[in-house]
Amino acid sequence: MSDLPQLAVSTILLGGMYALIAVGLTLIFGVMRVVNFAHGEFLMLAMYLAFWAFSLLHFDPYLTLVVSLPLFFVVGWVSYRVVMRPIIHASHNVQVFTTVGLSIALQNVALVLWTADVRFVRTDYYAIVLRFGGAAFNIAQLVAFAIAVVFTAALFAFMRWSYTGKVMRATAQDRQASALMGIDTDRVYATTWAVGITCVGVAGVLLAPVYPVYPTAGLQFVLIAYVTVVLGGLGDMAGALIASLVVAAVEVIGSYVIGTAWKEVLYLLLFIAILVVRPAGLFGQRGAELLGT
Amino acid sequence: MRAIAPALVFFAVAGLAPLVVRDAFLLDGLILILMWGAAGAAWNIAGGYAGQVSLGHSAFFGLGAYAAALCGTRWQLSPWIGLLIGALVATATGFIIGYLSNRLRGPYFVLATIAFSQVLLIGASRWRGFTAGSEGIPVPFRPGFWTLGIADKRVWVWIVLTLAVLVYLVQLYLERSRRGYQLAAVREDEDAALSLGVPARRLKVAAIAVSAALTAACGALWAQYVGFVDPVYVFSVDLSVRFSLAAILGGLGTALGPFLGSVLVTTVETYLRARFGGIGAGLVGIYLILYGCALIVMVRFAPQGLVGWIGDRRRHRTAARATP
Numbered sequence: 239m240s241d242l243p244q245l246a247v248s249t250i251l252l253g254g255m256y257a258l259i260a261v262g263l264t265l266i267f268g269v270m271r272v273v274n275f276a277h278g279e280f281l282m283l284a285m286y287l288a289f290w291a292f293s294l295l296h297f298d299p300y301l302t303l304v305v306s307l308p309l310f311f312v313v314g315w316v317s318y319r320v321v322m323r324p325i326i327h328a329s330h331n332v333q334v335f336t337t338v339g340l341s342i343a344l345q346n347v348a349l350v351l352w353t354a355d356v357r358f359v360r361t362d363y364y365a366i367v368l369r370f371g372g373a374a375f376n377i378a379q380l381v382a383f384a385i386a387v388v389f390t391a392a393l394f395a396f397m398r399w400s401y402t403g404k405v406m407r408a409t410a411q412d413r414q415a416s417a418l419m420g421i422d423t424d425r426v427y428a429t430t431w432a433v434g435i436t437c438v439g440v441a442g443v444l445l446a447p448v449y450p451v452y453p454t455a456g457l458q459f460v461l462i463a464y465v466t467v468v469l470g471g472l473g474d475m476a477g478a479l480i481a482s483l484v485v486a487a488v489e490v491i492g493s494y495v496i497g498t499a500w501k502e503v504l505y506l507l508l509f510i511a512i513l514v515v516r517p518a519g520l521f522g523q524r525g526a527e528l529l530g531t
Numbered sequence: 532m533r534a535i536a537p538a539l540v541f542f543a544v545a546g547l548a549p550l551v552v553r554d555a556f557l558l559d560g561l562i563l564i565l566m567w568g569a570a571g572a573a574w575n576i577a578g579g580y581a582g583q584v585s586l587g588h589s590a591f592f593g594l595g596a597y598a599a600a601l602c603g604t605r606w607q608l609s610p611w612i613g614l615l616i617g618a619l620v621a622t623a624t625g626f627i628i629g630y631l632s633n634r635l636r637g638p639y640f641v642l643a644t645i646a647f648s649q650v651l652l653i654g655a656s657r658w659r660g661f662t663a664g665s666e667g668i669p670v671p672f673r674p675g676f677w678t679l680g681i682a683d684k685r686v687w688v689w690i691v692l693t694l695a696v697l698v699y700l701v702q703l704y705l706e707r708s709r710r711g712y713q714l715a716a717v718r719e720d721e722d723a724a725l726s727l728g729v730p731a732r733r734l735k736v737a738a739i740a741v742s743a744a745l746t747a748a749c750g751a752l753w754a755q756y757v758g759f760v761d762p763v764y765v766f767s768v769d770l771s772v773r774f775s776l777a778a779i780l781g782g783l784g785t786a787l788g789p790f791l792g793s794v795l796v797t798t799v800e801t802y803l804r805a806r807f808g809g810i811g812a813g814l815v816g817i818y819l820i821l822y823g824c825a826l827i828v829m830v831r832f833a834p835q836g837l838v839g840w841i842g843d844r845r846r847h848r849t850a851a852r853a854t855p
Contacts, residue, residue, distance in 0.1 A: 273638035324831055330637030331584050332830045335779060338586070338772060339830070343823025349816035457768070461649060464642050499657045506650045513643045514631045 245490055247373040253486035254383035255445065257390055259459055260466040260478040262437030265393075268473030269410040269430040270326065275337040277463060278456025279344035280435050284310060284442020285451035286348060292359045292446075299359055300381065303443050310439025314432030326427055341456075348453040359446045382444035389440055393433070394475065406430055410473065461502075462489075465509040471518055538699060538787045546692050549685035556805075558684040562691050564790075564797045566753060569695040571777030571789030572702055573745035578775055579784035580705045581738035582718030583629070584637075586771045587644030590651045591621040591743040593765035595750025597655065600668045600760040603678070610670075610679040614751035618744040625743030629736035645768060652766035667761035670754055679755040687756060694752060695790065698745050702786035705738075714738060718784075746774070776822055780829055782836030791837050796822065 263277050287306055291297035297305075317340070325336050366377045397403035408416045409426045417423050449455070466485045470477030485505055492504040548561060570592065577583045598617030602608040632643045656665035674680040681687060705711035716724040717731045725731050754760045764770065777796055782788030803818040833840045 273642070275641075321827060328831075328834075331783075332834060334584065334586075334638055334641055335775070335830045336827050339823045339826030341823070342769075342772060342826065343820050346816040346819035346823065350820065461646070464646075468639075468642065500653070503650055503653050503657075506646045506653070509646045510631070510643060510650070513635060513639060513646075517635055517639055 241494065243372040244374065245494060247370075247375055248490045249483065249487045251375060251379045251383045252490060253483040254386045254390075255441065256459075256462055256466055256482035256486055257479050258386040258437055258441040258444070259463045260470070260482050261390055261393060261475055262434035262441075263460075263463050264467045264470065264473055264475055264478040265397075265406075265437070266430055266434040267467065268475070269406050270322075270427050272322070272326070272333050272337065273464075273472075274434065275334065276341035276344060277434075277438060278458075278460030279341045279348075280310070280313070280456070281438040281442040281445070281459055282348060282451065282453065282456035283313075283344065284439045285446045285449075285455060286352060287439075288443040288446035289357050289359050289451050292361075293357075298361065299443055299447050300385075303385070303440060306439045306443045307436060311432045311436045313439070314435030315428055317435070318428045318431040322431055323424070323427070326424075345453050345456070352453070354453060356450045356452045358450050361447050376448065378447040382448060385444055386441065389437070390479070393437065396433075397475065402429060458502075462505065465505050465512075468509060468517070469512055535703065535786075538790075541787065541790060542692065542696055542699070545695075546689065549688045555684055558688060560797065560801050562684065562687050562756065563801065564793050565688070565691040565695045566749060566756070567773065567777055567797055568790035568793035569691065569698045570746055570749040570774045571781070571793050572695070572698040572786070573742050573749060574771075574774035575742075575778040575784065575789050576698075576701060576705065576745070577739045577742035579778055579788075580702065580711070580718070581714055581735050581742075583735055583739055584641055584775070585644040585739075586641050586768060586775065587628075587646070587648035588742070588746050588774050589766050589768070589770035590644075590648035591625065591746035592750035592753070592770060592774075593648075593651055593655065593762070594621045594624065595747030596754035596760045596765045597662060597668075597750075598747070599679075599751035599754045600670050601662070603670055603673070604668055609677050610751060610755050611677065614748055617747040617751045621743040621747035622740045625740035626736060628743075629739035630732075633732050633735065645771075648766050648768065648771060652762055655762035655766060662762065665762055667759060670758045670760065672758065679752075691752060691756075694745075694748055699786055699790070701741065701745065706786060710734065715784075776826060778836075780825065780836055782838030782840075783834070785836065785838040788836050788838040795837075 259277070259281060263274060266272060266274050266277075284306055287309070288299045288302050291302040291305070292299060321336060321340055325332050328336075361378065363377055367374050368377055368380065397407060405416070405421050406426055406429065408419070409421060409423055409430075413423055416426075445459070462485060466481045467478055469484060470479070470481030485508075488505050488508060489501050492501040496504075545561060545565060549558060552558060552561075570588075574585070574588050577585055577588075595614065595617035598620060599610040599613035602613030602616065603610055628644065628647055632640055635643055655662045658664070662668070672680045674682075676686075681690075705714060713724065713729045714734050716727070716729055717734055721731050750765065754765075773796070777792035778789040779792065780788075780795055781790065781792030799821060800818045829836070835843070
């Protein structure tokens with residue numbers, strides 16, 4: 239029982255990070271009805287950005303964040319224009335394979351440019367451990383969590399109250415009706431994609447001081463993000479938040495009880511179980527997975 | 532007859548080539564073309580004909596590879612028996628996956644299959660007592676046909692060719708039989724097919740199971756040919772993408788397509804490996820960048836693949852000739 243505070247703190251810290259990755263993914267799905275299989279690769283690119291800024295320019299990762307935010311918005315916008323826009327109304331398979339193609343290309347651009355070496359961002363404060371009420375945690379984790387929470391809250395506020403956010407939600411609800419109301423859906427998709435990519439752009443920079451980066455680093459995080467997003471109901475942003483805590487809890491408690499070697503199996507099995515039993519997710523509407531358009 | 536003429540030529544050339552070609556490098560290339568072609572075609576049975584697009588087919592490939600390797604190293608059995616066991620286990624797994632994910636469509640099905648192959652990947656790399664863990668299994672070379680210890684690459688060409696032709700024939704069956712038409716109906720519009728009394732679920736599950744068995748057979752032969760089974764490779768998402776890539780580039784739901792796709796994919800890869808392997812090993816990744824871009828361009832501009840694109844061309848020409 240004495241480990242309980244530690245488990246709780248670890249869960250919350252981890253959950254905050256997962257939330258930021260998952261929110262971008264679920265936003266893109268909700269509005270565009272596209273599962274972005276290249277989501278992890280954008281995360282990986284952001285981690286590399288933090289790494290190179292740190293090792294070449296001695297930028298602190300939290301300083302890089304200021305650059306990363308607009309940069310990944312632009313990267314998202316451009317990748318939408320070039321890759322996603324032509325296939326936004328195509329069949330599921332075309333969309334799946336387009337993002338898979340994007341993922342392969344980006345992964346190997348990183349491989350060719352920066353080799354397969356595992357790299358770390360070693361900040362001065364990397365090893366500082368805080369203790370609080372029987373729980374110990376790394377300061378980088380805490381800062382990452384705090385920024386992730388602020389950013390996610392800002393995104394929620396943006397979706398809730400800004401005009402653009404309202405337009406995005408309207409398009410998510412009914413793309414035909416919103417087009418009839420004079421909404422420029424193409425612009426909405428571009429914004430959505432760019433905002434989604436910006437989320438991982440921020441998440442990647444925040445993860446860099448905590449996790450090593452290598453060309454396939456995105457996969458492990460994006461798998462978790464898929465689990466989270468499906469659990470919360472694809473397209474449901476609030477669901478994704480709760481689900482990221484659930485997934486983090488499964489991971490933390492799983493590592494504690496059965497060891498770190500098998501923890502991934504736990505959430506993957508949870509994932510398959512959810513897909514089989516209730517593909518709409520815990521909070522999603524039944525039958526959402528059958529919506530074709 | 533005319534419809535399968537190109538395939539006859541393709542397989543005849545592949546089968547006769549070893550009589551003329553002695554160069555080990557070229558024969559190795561041919562074996563890989565046939566191997567990835569057969570795996571792509573096996574994927575095509577589920578992904579192309581049944582419309583069950585999976586990115587977890589490496590699960591079946593890995594099961595076959597592990598069955599063959601474990602039979603040889605652990606129980607001193609012939610890899611042929613391993614191939615059979617692998618195919619049986621994969622069929623059973625295919626049934627389970629197909630049955631469980633029957634309701635899932637589009638990206639949901641893709642996600643479920645990815646998750647499944649990842650479970651096997653982690654299982655194979657962590658269950659050290661049984662699978663030797665992430666170090667992988669070196670497959671011992673025991674000379675003889677029964678033990679599949681064959682040094683002569685020409686014999687390998689014929690073995691893999693046999694499997695390739697078998698997968699091709701299964702596809703041909705799907706193109707020409709009542710069951711094949713029913714499956715196409717399910718793929719195009721499941722609700723309409725159901726209303727006509729087509730047993731949609733049973734057909735889809737069967738297609739996945741057959742596809743799984745054939746993919747496992749490829750995996751078993753691959754393990755014996757390469758001589759090493761590495762969990763991170765045989766269960767990887769990359770490998771699943773490779774199967775689907777051959778089928779999509781060549782032509783989704785066409786019998787010869789995956790083999791043509793494999794010719795393209797494998798030659799580019801083998802060339803770049805030979806050219807940049809060793810010192811500039813990182814540059815080998817260039818072919819994967821090309822694949823990624825090719826995939827994006829192909830599904831956008833020629834979703835029917837090479838076979839469909841050539842067919843269109845030809846029809847245009849005949850139409851032009853008919854109306855002067």
